[in-house]
Amino acid sequence: MAIDATVHYIARDEAYKAEKAFDTGFPVSHIPGARQTNHRVEPHGVKVHQIRDPSRYALDVHGFCVIRADLDINPHDAVTQLSEIQFSIWDKLERILERDFPQYTRIESYDLNVRKRDSDFPSITRGYTDFNQPSRKPHCDVSQQGALMDLRFAFPGQDHIWAGKDFDILSVWLPLVGPNSDWPLVLCDWTTVDPDNDIIDNDAIHRDHIEENSLLHYNSAHKWYYIKNQTSSDLMVFRNADSCGRRPRGFHCSIFNPDVSGPPRQSIEVRLVAFR
Structure with missing residues (x-):
């Protein structure tokens, strides 16, 4: 069964040829003339199909896959002592991925993010929330160039570790509380993406650094997938970018599910560099 959903694509706008797409992760209203973003968003209705047989989806074909594993988080x-437990989570996850993806010779976690949906989302009028909220805009967390920016920020002074190496930037996403049906994560099948025309790179501006990620323009050929009632043992694994710029990528976002049941979504995502 498919969900009739709305995906908030970035518009195909000639303005981005003169000014690069950007958004900021902090309030800027106190800065005269500053803008939070220059994005123009186009909502499009899509059908999001249920992943019934996870074995049909491969990281190196579709840009994402699903594995079964227990992280016991x-x-x-996760929401009160994240800094204390993150290294344990990273260690468990690296061992799981090393087992399931033998093409990688070394895997290093370097980022971890917990999201807890605010009861007012997406109509939040105040300037902050206690946790990051679901992302409605389809994206990959880093671009090819952004991958290098990410690693330099996460591992300062260690460029020799990845210089000239073949690597992927992966993410692993799972709900902390399941089965989850609230604002599920959805992924676009890479075989339906036109990489030459559907993708735009974007500056993601933080208080202490700048990242470059990738956003997705609408294409009626896109096919979207999700895990119905995803549990904490259903791990979504997807590629954000690779050092060569050739491999399938997992563009993703969250959607409103009209058949939601259960509490507001709590989820965790880990970003890793995987060397070949």
């Missing part, structure tokens, strides 16, 4: 600890 305590949801309360």
Whole structure:
């Protein structure tokens, strides 16, 4: 069964040829003349199909896959003691991926993010929330150039580790509390993306650094997929970018599910560099 959903694509706008797409991760209203973003968004209705047989989807074909594993993350600890438990999560996850993806010779986690949907989302009028909220805009967390920017920020002074190496930037996403049907993560099948015309790179501006990620323009050929009632043992693994710029990528976002049941979504995502 498919969900009739709305995906908030970035518009195909000639303005981005004169000014690069950008957005900021912090309030700028106190800065005269500053803008939060220059994005023009186009909502498009799509059908999001249920992943019934995870074995049909491969990282090196579709840009994403699903694996079954138990990280045994305590949801309360994840939202109250993340810094204390993140290294344990990273260690468990690296061992799981090394087992399931033998093409990689070394895997290093370097980022971890917990999201907890605010009850007012997406109509939040105040300037902040306690946790990051679901992302409605289809994106990959880093571009090919952004991958290098990410690694330099995460591993300062260690360029020799990745210089000239073949690597992927992967993400692993799972709900902390399941089965989850609230604002599920959805992924676009890479075989339906036109990489020469559907993708635009974007400056993601943070308080202490700038990243470059990639956003997606609408294409009626796109096919979207999700895991119905995803549990904490259903791990979504997807590629954001690779050092060569050739491999399938997993553009993703979250959608409103009209058949939601259960509490607001709590989720965790880990970003890793995987060397070949």
